[in-house]
Amino acid sequence: MDFAQKALGDVTLFPLWLDNPAAPAVEPQLIGRTEADLLIVGGGFTGLWAAVQAKEADPGRDVVLIEAGKVAYGASGRPGAIVSTSLMHGLNNAIRIFPDDIEDLERLGQDNMAGFLDTLERHNIDAQQTWGGELTVAIGDERLPDIAEEYELHKRYGHDVELLDADGVRAEVNSPLYSGAVWSKKLSGTVHPAMLAWGLKRAAIVLGVRLHEMTPMEEIGDEGGHLLVKTHDGEVKTRKVLLCTNAFASGHKHIKRRVVGIRDRIIATEPLNDAQLESIGWKNRQGVYDTRTQLNYTRMTQDNRITFGGRLTYYYGGDTDPAGDRVVEPYHRLAMAFNKTFPQLGDIRFTHAWSGPIALTTRMAVHFQTYHGGKVVWAGGYSGFGVSTSRFGARIGLAKLDGLDLPELKLDFATTMPNWIPPEPFRWLGSKITLYALDTADEKGGWRHAWLKFVYALGFPI
Ligand SMILES: Cc1cc2nc3c(=O)[nH]c(=O)nc-3n(C[C@H](O)[C@H](O)[C@H](O)COP(=O)(O)OP(=O)(O)OC[C@H]3O[C@@H](n4cnc5c(N)ncnc54)[C@H](O)[C@@H]3O)c2cc1C
Structure with missing residues (x-):
C-alpha cells in the first residue's frame, strides 16, 4: 500500500469547510409570487457580496437573493481560500x-481589500482570517528566474515583498521541493471560506435582504418593462437581475462561449501534532502557491491542518457535479504530490477530500456579460481566484446593472470580453490534450511544447 492509499484510507469526500456544526440554518425556499427591486441569483461569494453592498448603498432597496442549493455549496465553500489584493489573478496576469x-487596477485592488476588512469588522464576521501573507514558491532551480521576476515586479508596484533563497523559504515552510520564494506580506493571507460566506449571509439578512435557499432559477422572462424570473415553486417580478452563478453558468448557451467549467481538487489532513508542526515550521501561516501551471497551493487552518490543492480536470460539458470526483481514486495523485512536498509527514492521514467548480476564461479573471438590454448582468469567471475578488466583481456587476457613471467602468476590464473558446467536442478534446501536455511537457517535450504554444495563442496564459 503506498502513502496515498494509506493516508486516504478513511477520507470523507466532502469539503472540510462545510463539515462544521456552526453551519447556519437553511433559509426557506421561495414559494409563490414576490416582487423585488433587485434579484440576485446565486448564494456564493459574488451573490452575498452583492447583497450586502446593494443594501449598504441603499437600505431602502428591496433585494431578494435566491440560491439553488445551500449558501456556499458551490465554489465558495470549497477553495484553498488564499486571499490578496490582486483583482486579476496576480500582478503578472494583470499586466498581461x-x-x-x-x-x-492596483489601486482598486487595495481599495477592495480595505473594503473586505472593513465589512468583516463592521458586521463582526469571524472568518478565521490570518494575515501571514502569500508565498509564491519555486519548485526546482529552473523556476528561480520566475521568482526573481515576480519579486522585481511586485517591488516596482510598491508591494511589501521579500525574496527568499532555498534556506529562507524552508525556514518559513519546510519542504525539500522549495528552492526559493517571494513573500508578499501585506493584505494577504487566508480565511475560512464557509465561515466568511455564513457571516456574509447573516449580514445580508440583518440588512434586510430576503434570502431563499433551495430555490433554483429556471428561466428569465422579459416582459418589456420588467422581468419575470421563474423558480421551481415561485416567481419574482423585478427590473434588475444580477446573475452570480459563476461556473454553474458554463452550460448557458451564451455565457459558455467565453467560460469553461473545470474542476479542481483539495485534500485536508488531520490536525498536526506538536512534533509534526515542529517539522514543518510555517509559523507565519502564509498561503502558498507554486509557479507551475498545474500548480499546487497549500495553507494551514486555524486547527493546524494542512489543505493541499491542485489537480485540474475537465469533464465533458463542464459537468458541475461529476460522478468521477465522488470516488477516492482521483485524489490519489494529489496525495502523492503532498507526500513529495512534505515527506516528513509520512504518517499523516487525510480526513477530507473534495473538488469544486472553477469558471475559467482566457483572461483568468472576472468579466461581465450583459443581457436583456442591460436588465441582466452576469459577473464571474474568476478562474480560481475569487474569494476576495468576488467583492469587486459584485460591486462592478451592480454598478453596470444600475448604469452608474464610475470611472472604473471605463477601464478595459469592464468594457471588453475574454476570448471565445471552442465548443464541444473540441473543448473536451482540447482540454484533455492540454492537461496531458502540461503534466508531461517538462519530462518528454516534443509535440507538447507546440501544442501549449497553440493554446497560449488562443489566449490562455500557460
Ligand atoms: C478547489 C478550488 C480552490 C480555490 N482556491 C481559491 C483560492 O485559494 N483563492 C481564491 O481567491 N479563490 C479560490 N477559488 C475560487 C473561488 O472559490 C471562487 O472564485 C469563488 O468562490 C466564486 O464565487 P461565486 O459566488 O462567483 O461562485 P459560487 O460560489 O460557485 O456560487 C454560485 C452559486 O450559484 C448557485 N446557482 C447556480 N445556478 C443557479 C440557479 N439556476 N438558481 C439559483 N442559484 C444558482 C450555485 O448553487 C452556487 O451556490 C477556488 C475554487 C475552487 C473550486
Whole structure:
C-alpha cells in the first residue's frame, strides 16, 4: 500500500469547510409570487457580496437573493481560500491582459481589500482570517528566474515583498521541493471560506435582504418593462437581475462561449501534532502557491491542518457535479504530490477530500456579460481566484446593472470580453490534450511544447 492509499484510507469526500456544526440554518425556499427591486441569483461569494453592498448603498432597496442549493455549496465553500489584493489573478496576469490600466487596477485592488476588512469588522464576521501573507514558491532551480521576476515586479508596484533563497523559504515552510520564494506580506493571507460566506449571509439578512435557499432559477422572462424570473415553486417580478452563478453558468448557451467549467481538487489532513508542526515550521501561516501551471497551493487552518490543492480536470460539458470526483481514486495523485512536498509527514492521514467548480476564461479573471438590454448582468469567471475578488466583481456587476457613471467602468476590464473558446467536442478534446501536455511537457517535450504554444495563442496564459 503506498502513502496515498494509506493516508486516504478513511477520507470523507466532502469539503472540510462545510463539515462544521456552526453551519447556519437553511433559509426557506421561495414559494409563490414576490416582487423585488433587485434579484440576485446565486448564494456564493459574488451573490452575498452583492447583497450586502446593494443594501449598504441603499437600505431602502428591496433585494431578494435566491440560491439553488445551500449558501456556499458551490465554489465558495470549497477553495484553498488564499486571499490578496490582486483583482486579476496576480500582478503578472494583470499586466498581461490590461497593461495600460495596471496603476488603476492596483489601486482598486487595495481599495477592495480595505473594503473586505472593513465589512468583516463592521458586521463582526469571524472568518478565521490570518494575515501571514502569500508565498509564491519555486519548485526546482529552473523556476528561480520566475521568482526573481515576480519579486522585481511586485517591488516596482510598491508591494511589501521579500525574496527568499532555498534556506529562507524552508525556514518559513519546510519542504525539500522549495528552492526559493517571494513573500508578499501585506493584505494577504487566508480565511475560512464557509465561515466568511455564513457571516456574509447573516449580514445580508440583518440588512434586510430576503434570502431563499433551495430555490433554483429556471428561466428569465422579459416582459418589456420588467422581468419575470421563474423558480421551481415561485416567481419574482423585478427590473434588475444580477446573475452570480459563476461556473454553474458554463452550460448557458451564451455565457459558455467565453467560460469553461473545470474542476479542481483539495485534500485536508488531520490536525498536526506538536512534533509534526515542529517539522514543518510555517509559523507565519502564509498561503502558498507554486509557479507551475498545474500548480499546487497549500495553507494551514486555524486547527493546524494542512489543505493541499491542485489537480485540474475537465469533464465533458463542464459537468458541475461529476460522478468521477465522488470516488477516492482521483485524489490519489494529489496525495502523492503532498507526500513529495512534505515527506516528513509520512504518517499523516487525510480526513477530507473534495473538488469544486472553477469558471475559467482566457483572461483568468472576472468579466461581465450583459443581457436583456442591460436588465441582466452576469459577473464571474474568476478562474480560481475569487474569494476576495468576488467583492469587486459584485460591486462592478451592480454598478453596470444600475448604469452608474464610475470611472472604473471605463477601464478595459469592464468594457471588453475574454476570448471565445471552442465548443464541444473540441473543448473536451482540447482540454484533455492540454492537461496531458502540461503534466508531461517538462519530462518528454516534443509535440507538447507546440501544442501549449497553440493554446497560449488562443489566449490562455500557460
Ligand atoms: C478547489 C478550488 C480552490 C480555490 N482556491 C481559491 C483560492 O485559494 N483563492 C481564491 O481567491 N479563490 C479560490 N477559488 C475560487 C473561488 O472559490 C471562487 O472564485 C469563488 O468562490 C466564486 O464565487 P461565486 O459566488 O462567483 O461562485 P459560487 O460560489 O460557485 O456560487 C454560485 C452559486 O450559484 C448557485 N446557482 C447556480 N445556478 C443557479 C440557479 N439556476 N438558481 C439559483 N442559484 C444558482 C450555485 O448553487 C452556487 O451556490 C477556488 C475554487 C475552487 C473550486
